[in-house]
Amino acid sequence: MDSRIVELEESVLRKNDELAAALRRRFAADGTVVVNLLSSPGSGKTTLLEETLRRLALNQRVAALVGDQATENDALRLARSGAPVRQITTAAECRLDAEMIDKALAGWEPGNLDALFIENVGNLICPAEYDLGEDVRVVLCSVTEGEDKPLKYPLAFNTSQVALITKIDLAEAVGFDRAAARAAIRAVNARATILELSARTGAGVDAWVDLLAAAIREKRGTSH
Amino acid sequence: MTAVRVRIGALSGISGAALRFAWNLAAEQTVAAGSELQIEDVPLAVTCSGCGEQETTAANAGLACPTCGSVATTVVRGRELQLVAMEVVDG
Numbered sequence: 001m002d003s004r005i006v007e008l009e010e011s012v013l014r015k016n017d018e019l020a021a022a023l024r025r026r027f028a029a030d031g032t033v034v035v036n037l038l039s040s041p042g043s044g045k046t047t048l049l050e051e052t053l054r055r056l057a058l059n060q061r062v063a064a065l066v067g068d069q070a071t072e073n074d075a076l077r078l079a080r081s082g083a084p085v086r087q088i089t090t091a092a093e094c095r096l097d098a099e100m101i102d103k104a105l106a107g108w109e110p111g112n113l114d115a116l117f118i119e120n121v122g123n124l125i126c127p128a129e130y131d132l133g134e135d136v137r138v139v140l141c142s143v144t145e146g147e148d149k150p151l152k153y154p155l156a157f158n159t160s161q162v163a164l165i166t167k168i169d170l171a172e173a174v175g176f177d178r179a180a181a182r183a184a185i186r187a188v189n190a191r192a193t194i195l196e197l198s199a200r201t202g203a204g205v206d207a208w209v210d211l212l213a214a215a216i217r218e219k220r221g222t223s224h
Numbered sequence: 225m226t227a228v229r230v231r232i233g234a235l236s237g238i239s240g241a242a243l244r245f246a247w248n249l250a251a252e253q254t255v256a257a258g259s260e261l262q263i264e265d266v267p268l269a270v271t272c273s274g275c276g277e278q279e280t281t282a283a284n285a286g287l288a289c290p291t292c293g294s295v296a297t298t299v300v301r302g303r304e305l306q307l308v309a310m311e312v313v314d315g
Contacts, residue, residue, distance in 0.1 A: 002313070002314055003226055003311050003312065003313045003314075004311070004312060004313075004314065005309050005310070005311050006309060006310050006311075007308070007309045008307045008308060008309055008310060009306065009307075009308060009309075010306060010307045011304075011305065011306050011307075012230075012305045012306060012307055013305060125237045126237060129236070129237050154235065154287055155235050155236075155237060155303070158235075158287055158299060186295050187287065187288055187295055188287045188295075189287075189295075190294075190295045190296040190297065191296075
């Protein structure tokens with residue numbers, strides 16, 4: 001019996017990357033901006049998304065997919081915005097992947113969308129690995145979490161185009177060091193747009209919505 | 225199958241220790257049962273547009289260029305999660 005080496009040189013995530021590329025082509029043809037929201041549990045993804053959908057739905061066609069290990073709670077909260085929402089319950093999985101997005105879109109007709117928001121499972125490690133075919137990856141970090149979070153989870157912050165510092169209304173109460181937080185984001189991502197906001201008070205939300213509206217205009221311009 | 229070689233980047237989010245811990249159990253009753261898991265660790269490397277340094281291996285903390293300290297870097301190695309090869313016995 002002889003042993004031999006079989007060279008494979010294959011990415012373990014190849015299947016996900018291929019599926020994500022197919023989703024990206026489809027969203028490009030549809031002119032739909034896809035936004036993937038990443039954060040720890042409790043950073044305020046759902047609260048911000050509810051407010052974002054409510055504002056954008058006034059003059060854009062928007063919808064959301066929301067991932068959690070269990071419960072439909074977040075979908076119910078987001079649906080209050082009036083936008084079409086679908087919950088993905090991942091059970092054992094700690095992140096969304098391209099196949100889950102593909103399956104969730106099948107048989108769901110939210111209409112011809114200007115923007116689709118994907119609220120990932122609250123986790124800063126695994127979701128950073130999985131391309132969902134998004135145009136914009138957004139990472140959220142609240143003022144209560146510690147200014148060095150970007151240094152602890154560099155991939156999530158490095159692969160995002162936008163970094164949001166949330167719950168800025170609590171900054172003073174928790175002694176938030178704004179300069180340190182921004183420096184930590186910059187240490188792992190030189191290019192990301194950094195915005196500070198509070199979905200509760202509305203502070204800074206205009207700039208975030210403007211950024212999304214600009215992305216929608218740009219994509220619409222290139223898809224026709 | 226007698227061995228499987230994987231490549232794991234420092235920034236991949238994959239723990240080699242956890243993978244080793246799970247390997248034997250996951251391989252049980254498959255063609256990989258009893259096989260050896262070989263892990264090739266890939267250190268983090270960035271290119272720096274600040275000083276033009278190419279593929280400098282960065283230290284553990286942050287993605288800043290270790291030569292000039294600029295944060296205008298791009299990760300070029302360290303995100304790998306690859307199946308490199310397997311060793312099989314014919315017969």
